[in-house]
């Protein structure tokens with residue numbers, strides 16, 4: 001690694017010292033240390049609390065009394081916390097009944113009568129802590145908005161997630177929920193982060209699991225010791241649990257986390273430390289952290305990082321950093337190796353988190369981290385952009401979108417309103433549409449599906465093909481043809497395939513002009529252009545499903561165009577349909593699948609935005625680069641957009 005310039009800003013966290021100590025005692029002490037290490041948020045807490053009256057401080061004193069007495073109770077209880085019996089079901093680990101920890105016979109297969117009667121009488125009332133991966137909560141911006149508030153509250157609470165905030169130590173205390181879960185609760189495999197034998201020598205059926213437990217808007221790691229009753233399992237019980245918990249997923253990822261401390265409302269570091277890091281460490285991922293220090297630093301980090309050291313780059317940022325990372329890797333002489341080895345993903349910590357919403361199906365940082373841990377590596381298409389200013393050095397990759405006109409102006413020109421969060425973008429769009437601003441240009445397109453009917457049938461064909469390919473890969477691997485072994489541990493992991501230098505080949509070089517088989521979009525429309533937006537992911541913001549027909553690797557870009565002359569009475573319902581994605585069905589909206597395009601602006605003032613970043617107002621030529629980049633997708637697909645049924 002050409003690491004020297006990076007060394008000061010990379011912090012290494014290994015998981016070898018992942019703390020397994022329990023529990024209530026350390027969590028109560030940790031609340032003190034986390035409160036003292038908090039900086040910005042705790043000072044916000046202080047100012048909020050000082051603004052509140054003495055009444056609240058006396059309440060706090062009362063609360064802390066209660067807390068002390070409850071923590072001493074907990075200390076007292078600790079010895080007696082019963083260990084639950086549990087069985088492995090198809091969906092997860094089902095808690096049956098408590099057995100006394102002191103008397104529990106870890107090898108006993110005799111069902112506890114209490115457990116039996118309970119399980120039979122409660123067959124229909126089985127509780128599930130979110131049953132499957134598809135039931136992860138899909139959240140909106142509001143989660144991010146509330147994230148800082150939650151941190152604010154929890155930095156004074158017993159949330160173990162705050163234990164190491166702002167510190168560089170690598171030990172995490174995960175508190176235990178022994179004796180706290182009701183019978184018949186199922187902890188889904190999708191939530192299980194880690195498991196180990198209580199007695200690694202005897203390897204009996206006493207297992208400690210670490211799982212992601214919902215807490216307010218988030219998930220946090222919790223430990224639970226269970227005595228597994230299943231007797232029919234052949235082979236190693238722990239392997240069975242881990243295989244089921246990491247089906248199709250790589251375990252123990254080696255992650256370079258790139259944090260943009262400036263991202264979002266400048267809370268990225270705090271959000272990562274409190275919401276994401278505890279989950280990553282609990283699942284025994286190893287993490288290094290790099291902080292971006294200036295605009296474009298992500299490119300340099302990616303150019304210089306040690307590829308051999310990582311399999312994942314997680315951008316704790318908005319969409320700007322994944323864009324930079326991808327372009328840094330693209331500029332490396334060993335880019336083939338880089339794009340084969342590394343998956344680029346996002347932990348949503350910015351104001352625009354389209355990658356997380358589209359790929360992890362959530363904008364919530366802790367749920368996105370859980371998805372990252374459990375996701376499937378998939379190769380996705382990216383787009384290659386060329387403009388006169390930079391094409392002769394390096395063309396630029398874009399994973400999300402390019403836009404000219406109303407959307408570009410609304411995103412970039414409202415930078416100074418960053419404090420408003422995502423609302424700044426929506427206000428900007430509404431303002432520009434009301435003004436009926438037009439953005440004249442010429443557009444030349446190489447179509448893949450021009451009409452809406454063609455687009456729909458192409459979409460359905462590719463969606464089926466993608467899911468079949470995925471099924472085939474799984475079947476092949478399950479037949480033992482491709483058997484993934486990671487860090488000495490075996491598991492079935494779908495192979496996303498690899499790229500060669502051929503895949504970087506540019507089909508339509510910028511200087512060769514527009515090829516003959518490209519069509520010019522009607523000048524009557526382009527001279528009065530309102531919105532020009534091309535994209536590769538369904539969501540461009542948490543509540544904006546701009547490209548509902550986007551697929552990860554259908555080899556095409558989705559293009560949306562509107563005419564600024566469309567009356568506001570028609571534009572209003574179009575804009576109001578953006579959250580559902582049904583705007584593309586409106587007759588006034590042009591919606592096509594394309595392979596490449598060139599846009600030549602006729603304005604001298606204005607801008608083009610690529611992946612939400614400001615690009616020069618110059619002719620831009622873009623082509624699809626199929627399956628170039630690896631990312632992590634929940635269940636191996638983009639979030640469902642319901643486009644099939646529209």
Ligand SMILES: Nc1ncnc2c1ncn2[C@@H]1O[C@H](COP(=O)(O)OP(=O)(O)OP(=O)(O)O)[C@@H](O)[C@H]1O
Nearest residue numbers: 263264292293294295296317318319320350351352
């Ligand atoms: N330390 C820094 N100081 C200033 N800018 C930075 C710093 N680190 C990264 N940047 C720049 O911040 C920009 C936005 O980054 P990012 O997408 O992560 O955040 P964001 O809040 O979602 O922003 P946006 O809304 O613009 O997408 C990128 O262009 C990046 O280069």
